[in-house]
Amino acid sequence: MTGLPVLLRTVAEVRSAVAAARQGGQAIRLVPTMGALHDGHGALIERAERDGGLVVVTIFVNPAQFGPGEDFDRYPRDMERDLAFCAARGVDLVFAPAAEEMYPKGFATKVEVAGVGEGLCGASRPGHFAGVATIVAKLFNIVAPDVAYFGQKDVQQVAVLRRMAADLNFPLELLIVPTVREPDGLAMSSRNAYLTPAERAAAPALYRALRKGAGLLDGGERDPGRVRTAVAEEIKAAGAFRLVYVEVVDPDTMRPLDRVGDRALIALAAHLGKTRLIDNVLWPGEGG
């Protein structure tokens, strides 16, 4: 498919486009985004396109998942570029609602996920995952996808949404696509656009530190405390960061491990100037 994707602004339009596709026997595939699309999103879209059917990309900078003082206002927005990005990848349908379409006057409902949503970014961004779970529950009901695509970079978001989808019996599958990285290892993120050239040059230290932690586990280390310390020291050595957390957790529950067994996730968040970055590696992992 070439040409621009169909750009829809209302829930009603999406429902009718999706219903028509479903009537035609197509599977429905959802890629929820906040726009400012990069090759990480590209990997999600390409996977969805490969899987076939109607691919719906949503672009919505969701105010409910930003806290006071966070970067909602300056979050990058460029619809024209995003549409071209989607067009180049054969996306059928882009849903980019206004805030009032998603949160009309009187809106009062919140989906909260305890446990997996509480530590890590949940601790430093109170309300963030409730905002994510609520908007994604809405998108699941609006688009009614067979499969929804998310990136491994947002690993705790994935854990929260898996829990939410299972707990609320959403009849769909979540498909997780590996993190896409710049050649120097920095995880792709819309927020990388905030970085000054000096910060951008320092940023790959995060992934380097995570690799160092995974290397310790490869070498037989089983004490999460030592892994955390090694990762934190690597980041400290890079100079530019304020570390928010580094944790070695169970990849399913997101709970800190007392001791590393068969699997672990090393996850971190750090501020680099005014930019908050996150990254993680699964161990043992697909090259990371």
Added chain:
Amino acid sequence: MTGLPVLLRTVAEVRSAVAAARQGGQAIRLVPTMGALHDGHGALIERAERDGGLVVVTIFVNPAQFGPGEDFDRYPRDMERDLAFCAARGVDLVFAPAAEEMYPKGFATKVEVAGVGEGLCGASRPGHFAGVATIVAKLFNIVAPDVAYFGQKDVQQVAVLRRMAADLNFPLELLIVPTVREPDGLAMSSRNAYLTPAERAAAPALYRALRKGAGLLDGGERDPGRVRTAVAEEIKAAGAFRLVYVEVVDPDTMRPLDRVGDRALIALAAHLGKTRLIDNVLWPGEGG
């Protein structure tokens, strides 16, 4: 249709029965209940049957909507009688899951509705409406009904679920059926079974009091305080009750009115011995 309805215990069975009906072009109609079925439920079922399609009655005493010290353990349960009740009304399918089917190990998600869920019963039963909203969100996703049927007696529940369904974009309609009353005016409720003969004889005072309040509004009274006082005094005069609340609220928002305009809801809750009863009248209303 005669004979017993199909009794299903698992989500997977319900999904496949519903999918088959939908494939056959049938509309799907959901009547969620906690069992101990009475003519109030009967009115919901009969309305759903009249509307046509596949009628799914769910029977599940939902632990999440009972607080500590409430009547979860003694809540009446009689599956055999309930199945016969459904059979007599032509119900196609009864879904009566075990608690573990609805809340498997690790369950962690809660749907919260602010505003409409906060006053009235929400104030005296903390967590109740989150429990209701969460289980109903699950049932909506499991059964995927075109229409779900609820009773006006549970008016605040209806307001919470309307808000939840709209806010989370559930693609369905809520249909509200008027309260069914005993000949002496007592609103039908599974909890009426708890009442001793003396309590049962006293119980109609609640509806009498509500009618008195509505009568004041009919007569031109517009001060909610005076209406509340008159209702409360009528209940006090009956002797047997401990009033939890009586409020004159906006029927949509459930917020107490400063002054009565075109429409009002008079709602109350009271303990009669060990039994908590609720009732309400809309004003101006269909006979109450």
